[in-house]
Amino acid sequence: MSKTVVFGFPGDSQLYVADVEAGTVKPLEDTDGRAGELRASRAPFIRGVDFAVALAPADKAFSGLFD
Incomplete structure (x- = not known):
């Protein structure tokens, strides 16, 4: 499966x-x-993705928020 997303x-x-x-x-x-x-x-149109979250700013994704 391709790991490509459109957003x-x-x-x-x-x-x-x-x-x-x-x-x-x-x-x-x-x-x-x-x-x-x-x-x-x-x-919503979701196909082939089982988790997605919009974050602002992006550094929150690496701050332990999802650890």
């Missing part, structure tokens, strides 16, 4: 794709608009 942040119209194995995060080019349409529905 977006509230207030930012850009979607991003993260390739965990390559260690990269890049803007997603939504050429046909379907990802944007799915996002606009505001319905």
